[in-house]
Amino acid sequence: xxxxxxxxxxxxxxxxxxxxxxxxxxxxxxxxxxxxxxxxxxxxxxxxxxxxxxxxxxxxxxxxxxxxxxxxxxxxxxxxxxxxxxxxxxxxxxxxxxxxxxxxxxxxxxxxxxxxxxxxxxxxxxxxxxxxxxxxxxxxxxxxxxxxxxxxxxxxxxxxxxxxxxxxxxxxxxxxxxxxxxxxxxxxxxxxxxxxxxxxxxxxxxxxxxxxxxxxxxxxxxxxxxxxxxxxxxxxxxxxxxxxxxxxxxxxxxxxxxxxxxxxxxxx
Ligand SMILES: Nc1ncnc2c1ncn2[C@@H]1O[C@H](COP(=O)(O)OP(=O)(O)OP(=O)(O)O)[C@@H](O)[C@H]1O
Numbered sequence: 001x002x003x004x005x006x007x008x009x010x011x012x013x014x015x016x017x018x019x020x021x022x023x024x025x026x027x028x029x030x031x032x033x034x035x036x037x038x039x040x041x042x043x044x045x046x047x048x049x050x051x052x053x054x055x056x057x058x059x060x061x062x063x064x065x066x067x068x069x070x071x072x073x074x075x076x077x078x079x080x081x082x083x084x085x086x087x088x089x090x091x092x093x094x095x096x097x098x099x100x101x102x103x104x105x106x107x108x109x110x111x112x113x114x115x116x117x118x119x120x121x122x123x124x125x126x127x128x129x130x131x132x133x134x135x136x137x138x139x140x141x142x143x144x145x146x147x148x149x150x151x152x153x154x155x156x157x158x159x160x161x162x163x164x165x166x167x168x169x170x171x172x173x174x175x176x177x178x179x180x181x182x183x184x185x186x187x188x189x190x191x192x193x194x195x196x197x198x199x200x201x202x203x204x205x206x207x208x209x210x211x212x213x214x215x216x217x218x219x220x221x222x223x224x225x226x227x228x229x230x231x232x233x234x235x236x237x238x239x240x241x242x243x244x245x246x247x248x249x250x251x252x253x254x255x256x257x258x259x260x261x262x263x264x265x266x267x268x
Contacts, residue, residue: 001064003028003172003203004049004080009058011044018044020227021058026172030219031194031204035211035238037247041227042207046174049205050082051075063171079171083161083178091150095141098149098160099132102167135163139193155186159193166197173197175206179213191217215239223247 004026011019019041047053051072060068136142139159179187215235223231225247
Protein backbone atom coordinates (compact mmCIF):
# COMPACT_ATOMS: atom_id res chain seq x y z
CA UNK A 1 0.00 0.00 0.00
CA UNK A 2 1.15 3.51 -0.73
CA UNK A 3 2.01 5.69 2.23
CA UNK A 4 0.47 8.65 0.42
CA UNK A 5 -1.82 8.81 -2.62
CA UNK A 6 -2.91 11.89 -4.54
CA UNK A 7 -5.81 11.51 -6.96
CA UNK A 8 -6.77 14.39 -9.23
CA UNK A 9 -5.65 16.97 -6.68
CA UNK A 10 -6.40 20.52 -7.81
CA UNK A 11 -6.05 23.93 -6.17
CA UNK A 12 -7.29 27.16 -7.69
CA UNK A 13 -6.53 30.67 -6.52
CA UNK A 14 -9.20 32.71 -8.29
CA UNK A 15 -8.51 32.13 -11.98
CA UNK A 16 -5.08 30.60 -11.42
CA UNK A 17 -4.80 26.81 -11.24
CA UNK A 18 -1.73 26.40 -9.01
CA UNK A 19 -2.10 22.59 -8.80
CA UNK A 20 -3.88 20.99 -11.71
CA UNK A 21 -5.30 17.47 -11.49
CA UNK A 22 -2.16 15.94 -9.96
CA UNK A 23 -2.07 12.22 -9.16
CA UNK A 24 0.83 10.17 -7.82
CA UNK A 25 1.67 7.58 -5.19
CA UNK A 26 4.39 7.85 -2.58
CA UNK A 27 5.50 4.34 -1.54
CA UNK A 28 6.32 3.87 2.14
CA UNK A 29 9.93 3.02 1.39
CA UNK A 30 12.58 5.49 0.38
CA UNK A 31 12.82 9.10 -0.73
CA UNK A 32 10.46 10.71 -3.24
CA UNK A 33 11.29 14.18 -4.59
CA UNK A 34 9.00 16.74 -6.20
CA UNK A 35 10.86 19.08 -8.55
CA UNK A 36 9.79 21.78 -10.98
CA UNK A 37 10.59 25.34 -12.02
CA UNK A 38 9.72 28.31 -9.78
CA UNK A 39 5.99 28.77 -9.41
CA UNK A 40 5.25 25.23 -10.64
CA UNK A 41 3.00 24.59 -7.63
CA UNK A 42 5.29 22.54 -5.39
CA UNK A 43 4.75 24.45 -2.16
CA UNK A 44 1.02 24.62 -2.79
CA UNK A 45 1.06 20.84 -3.26
CA UNK A 46 2.76 20.42 0.13
CA UNK A 47 0.23 22.76 1.74
CA UNK A 48 -2.58 20.62 0.33
CA UNK A 49 -0.99 17.40 1.59
CA UNK A 50 -0.30 18.77 5.07
CA UNK A 51 -3.72 20.42 5.44
CA UNK A 52 -2.56 24.05 5.40
CA UNK A 53 -4.78 24.58 2.34
CA UNK A 54 -7.88 22.64 1.30
CA UNK A 55 -7.86 21.31 -2.28
CA UNK A 56 -10.45 22.66 -4.72
CA UNK A 57 -10.88 19.08 -6.01
CA UNK A 58 -9.34 15.64 -5.67
CA UNK A 59 -8.53 13.19 -2.93
CA UNK A 60 -5.52 12.69 -0.64
CA UNK A 61 -5.09 9.38 1.17
CA UNK A 62 -2.53 8.74 3.92
CA UNK A 63 -1.98 5.12 4.99
CA UNK A 64 -5.30 4.24 3.38
CA UNK A 65 -7.23 6.95 5.26
CA UNK A 66 -8.85 9.87 3.45
CA UNK A 67 -7.25 13.06 4.84
CA UNK A 68 -8.54 15.45 2.18
CA UNK A 69 -9.24 18.85 3.72
CA UNK A 70 -8.38 17.72 7.27
CA UNK A 71 -6.83 20.26 9.65
CA UNK A 72 -2.99 20.39 9.86
CA UNK A 73 -2.96 19.27 13.52
CA UNK A 74 -5.10 16.24 12.76
CA UNK A 75 -2.85 15.28 9.82
CA UNK A 76 0.29 15.79 11.94
CA UNK A 77 -1.24 13.63 14.70
CA UNK A 78 -1.58 10.80 12.15
CA UNK A 79 2.18 11.00 11.56
CA UNK A 80 2.53 13.29 8.56
CA UNK A 81 4.86 16.13 9.54
CA UNK A 82 6.10 19.08 7.50
CA UNK A 83 9.09 21.42 7.56
CA UNK A 84 8.97 24.81 5.89
CA UNK A 85 10.99 26.63 3.24
CA UNK A 86 11.82 29.27 5.86
CA UNK A 87 13.16 27.97 9.15
CA UNK A 88 10.62 28.28 11.96
CA UNK A 89 12.39 27.61 15.27
CA UNK A 90 11.70 28.75 18.82
CA UNK A 91 14.62 31.15 18.77
CA UNK A 92 14.80 31.85 22.51
CA UNK A 93 14.76 28.16 23.46
CA UNK A 94 17.90 26.07 23.55
CA UNK A 95 18.72 23.69 20.71
CA UNK A 96 17.81 20.74 22.98
CA UNK A 97 14.50 22.29 24.05
CA UNK A 98 13.52 22.90 20.44
CA UNK A 99 13.78 19.17 19.80
CA UNK A 100 12.01 18.34 23.09
CA UNK A 101 9.07 20.47 21.97
CA UNK A 102 8.86 18.26 18.87
CA UNK A 103 8.92 15.11 21.03
CA UNK A 104 6.07 16.42 23.20
CA UNK A 105 3.77 16.53 20.20
CA UNK A 106 3.50 12.77 20.67
CA UNK A 107 4.09 12.55 24.42
CA UNK A 108 1.31 11.37 26.69
CA UNK A 109 2.42 13.51 29.62
CA UNK A 110 0.54 16.74 29.02
CA UNK A 111 0.23 19.32 31.75
CA UNK A 112 -2.60 17.57 33.62
CA UNK A 113 -1.12 14.11 33.54
CA UNK A 114 2.18 15.66 34.64
CA UNK A 115 0.37 17.04 37.71
CA UNK A 116 -1.62 13.88 38.41
CA UNK A 117 1.00 11.25 37.60
CA UNK A 118 4.31 12.88 38.44
CA UNK A 119 6.32 9.61 38.47
CA UNK A 120 5.25 8.47 35.00
CA UNK A 121 5.52 12.03 33.71
CA UNK A 122 9.10 12.19 34.98
CA UNK A 123 9.88 8.88 33.29
CA UNK A 124 8.47 10.19 30.06
CA UNK A 125 10.46 13.40 30.45
CA UNK A 126 13.65 11.35 30.76
CA UNK A 127 12.74 9.39 27.63
CA UNK A 128 12.01 12.61 25.78
CA UNK A 129 15.38 14.04 26.80
CA UNK A 130 17.18 10.87 25.66
CA UNK A 131 15.37 10.84 22.34
CA UNK A 132 16.06 14.54 21.79
CA UNK A 133 19.78 14.01 22.48
CA UNK A 134 19.85 11.06 20.07
CA UNK A 135 18.36 13.23 17.36
CA UNK A 136 20.89 15.98 18.04
CA UNK A 137 23.70 13.44 17.69
CA UNK A 138 22.08 12.16 14.48
CA UNK A 139 22.02 15.66 12.98
CA UNK A 140 25.50 16.63 14.22
CA UNK A 141 24.22 19.13 16.79
CA UNK A 142 25.05 17.33 20.05
CA UNK A 143 27.76 19.77 21.08
CA UNK A 144 25.38 22.70 20.59
CA UNK A 145 22.53 21.34 22.75
CA UNK A 146 22.58 24.19 25.27
CA UNK A 147 23.03 27.05 22.80
CA UNK A 148 20.02 29.22 22.04
CA UNK A 149 18.60 28.20 18.66
CA UNK A 150 19.04 31.79 17.42
CA UNK A 151 22.82 31.52 17.93
CA UNK A 152 23.19 28.73 15.35
CA UNK A 153 24.42 29.49 11.87
CA UNK A 154 21.78 29.04 9.19
CA UNK A 155 22.85 25.57 8.03
CA UNK A 156 22.69 24.28 11.60
CA UNK A 157 19.27 25.83 12.09
CA UNK A 158 18.03 23.82 9.12
CA UNK A 159 19.42 20.64 10.69
CA UNK A 160 17.71 21.56 13.96
CA UNK A 161 14.42 21.99 12.17
CA UNK A 162 14.85 18.52 10.72
CA UNK A 163 15.70 17.07 14.15
CA UNK A 164 12.60 18.71 15.64
CA UNK A 165 10.36 17.33 12.88
CA UNK A 166 11.83 13.84 13.41
CA UNK A 167 11.23 14.15 17.16
CA UNK A 168 7.53 13.72 16.57
CA UNK A 169 8.28 10.21 15.23
CA UNK A 170 6.55 10.82 11.89
CA UNK A 171 5.61 8.09 9.42
CA UNK A 172 6.07 10.57 6.59
CA UNK A 173 8.15 13.73 6.64
CA UNK A 174 7.60 16.50 4.07
CA UNK A 175 10.74 18.56 3.58
CA UNK A 176 10.29 21.88 1.77
CA UNK A 177 13.62 22.80 0.15
CA UNK A 178 15.77 21.40 2.96
CA UNK A 179 19.03 22.29 1.14
CA UNK A 180 18.10 25.93 0.45
CA UNK A 181 20.92 28.17 1.63
CA UNK A 182 23.26 25.28 2.49
CA UNK A 183 26.80 25.08 1.15
CA UNK A 184 27.96 21.99 -0.77
CA UNK A 185 29.38 20.29 2.31
CA UNK A 186 26.23 20.91 4.39
CA UNK A 187 24.11 19.74 1.50
CA UNK A 188 26.08 16.48 1.25
CA UNK A 189 25.67 15.94 5.01
CA UNK A 190 21.95 16.61 4.67
CA UNK A 191 21.72 14.08 1.86
CA UNK A 192 23.26 11.39 4.10
CA UNK A 193 20.87 12.27 6.93
CA UNK A 194 17.83 12.13 4.65
CA UNK A 195 18.96 8.71 3.39
CA UNK A 196 19.29 7.43 6.94
CA UNK A 197 15.87 8.77 7.89
CA UNK A 198 14.39 6.81 4.98
CA UNK A 199 16.47 3.71 5.73
CA UNK A 200 15.22 3.82 9.33
CA UNK A 201 11.66 3.52 8.03
CA UNK A 202 10.29 7.07 7.74
CA UNK A 203 8.90 7.92 4.31
CA UNK A 204 10.53 11.08 2.94
CA UNK A 205 8.85 13.40 0.44
CA UNK A 206 10.84 16.49 -0.44
CA UNK A 207 10.72 19.54 -2.65
CA UNK A 208 14.17 20.58 -3.76
CA UNK A 209 15.90 22.86 -6.23
CA UNK A 210 19.35 21.43 -5.50
CA UNK A 211 19.54 18.83 -8.28
CA UNK A 212 22.70 17.27 -6.91
CA UNK A 213 20.84 16.48 -3.71
CA UNK A 214 17.80 15.19 -5.60
CA UNK A 215 19.83 13.01 -7.96
CA UNK A 216 21.95 11.59 -5.13
CA UNK A 217 19.20 11.12 -2.58
CA UNK A 218 15.86 10.43 -4.23
CA UNK A 219 14.68 6.98 -5.29
CA UNK A 220 11.97 8.50 -7.47
CA UNK A 221 11.11 11.95 -8.73
CA UNK A 222 7.82 13.63 -9.65
CA UNK A 223 8.17 16.65 -11.94
CA UNK A 224 5.57 19.43 -12.00
CA UNK A 225 5.30 22.42 -14.31
CA UNK A 226 2.51 25.02 -14.35
CA UNK A 227 0.67 22.97 -11.74
CA UNK A 228 0.63 19.77 -13.79
CA UNK A 229 2.61 16.58 -13.33
CA UNK A 230 4.73 16.28 -16.46
CA UNK A 231 6.94 13.30 -15.58
CA UNK A 232 7.78 10.79 -12.91
CA UNK A 233 10.37 8.04 -12.57
CA UNK A 234 13.86 7.41 -11.30
CA UNK A 235 16.28 10.37 -11.22
CA UNK A 236 17.96 9.00 -14.37
CA UNK A 237 14.62 8.66 -16.17
CA UNK A 238 13.41 12.18 -15.42
CA UNK A 239 16.70 13.90 -16.22
CA UNK A 240 16.55 12.31 -19.69
CA UNK A 241 12.86 13.13 -20.22
CA UNK A 242 12.37 15.67 -23.04
CA UNK A 243 9.34 17.26 -21.30
CA UNK A 244 11.43 17.87 -18.18
CA UNK A 245 14.33 19.32 -20.15
CA UNK A 246 11.93 21.63 -22.01
CA UNK A 247 10.25 22.74 -18.76
CA UNK A 248 13.57 23.74 -17.21
CA UNK A 249 14.98 25.40 -20.30
CA UNK A 250 11.71 27.23 -20.83
CA UNK A 251 11.51 28.49 -17.27
CA UNK A 252 11.14 32.27 -17.58
CA UNK A 253 13.31 33.49 -14.70
CA UNK A 254 15.24 30.67 -13.08
CA UNK A 255 16.50 31.57 -9.62
CA UNK A 256 20.20 31.53 -8.80
CA UNK A 257 19.89 28.17 -7.13
CA UNK A 258 17.75 26.76 -9.88
CA UNK A 259 19.84 27.82 -12.83
CA UNK A 260 22.69 25.30 -12.46
CA UNK A 261 20.17 22.61 -11.60
CA UNK A 262 18.28 23.31 -14.77
CA UNK A 263 21.40 22.95 -16.80
CA UNK A 264 22.40 19.85 -14.98
CA UNK A 265 18.98 18.33 -15.61
CA UNK A 266 19.14 19.32 -19.22
CA UNK A 267 22.67 18.27 -19.99
CA UNK A 268 23.51 15.81 -17.23
N1 LIG B 1 -2.07 32.04 -1.54
C1 LIG B 1 -1.97 32.23 -2.85
N2 LIG B 1 -2.78 33.06 -3.51
C2 LIG B 1 -2.69 33.26 -4.85
N3 LIG B 1 -1.78 32.63 -5.64
C3 LIG B 1 -0.92 31.78 -5.04
C4 LIG B 1 -0.97 31.53 -3.63
N4 LIG B 1 0.02 30.63 -3.34
C5 LIG B 1 0.63 30.34 -4.49
N5 LIG B 1 0.08 31.02 -5.51
C6 LIG B 1 0.45 30.92 -6.92
O1 LIG B 1 0.39 29.56 -7.28
C7 LIG B 1 1.46 29.22 -8.17
C8 LIG B 1 2.29 28.11 -7.57
O2 LIG B 1 3.00 28.62 -6.47
P1 LIG B 1 3.91 27.71 -5.52
O3 LIG B 1 4.49 28.59 -4.46
O4 LIG B 1 3.14 26.52 -5.07
O5 LIG B 1 5.04 27.25 -6.53
P2 LIG B 1 6.44 26.57 -6.21
O6 LIG B 1 6.64 25.53 -7.25
O7 LIG B 1 6.50 26.15 -4.80
O8 LIG B 1 7.44 27.76 -6.45
P3 LIG B 1 8.91 28.01 -5.81
O9 LIG B 1 9.79 26.98 -6.39
O10 LIG B 1 9.23 29.39 -6.30
O11 LIG B 1 8.77 27.94 -4.33
C9 LIG B 1 2.25 30.51 -8.40
O12 LIG B 1 1.78 31.10 -9.59
C10 LIG B 1 1.89 31.35 -7.20
O13 LIG B 1 1.97 32.73 -7.50
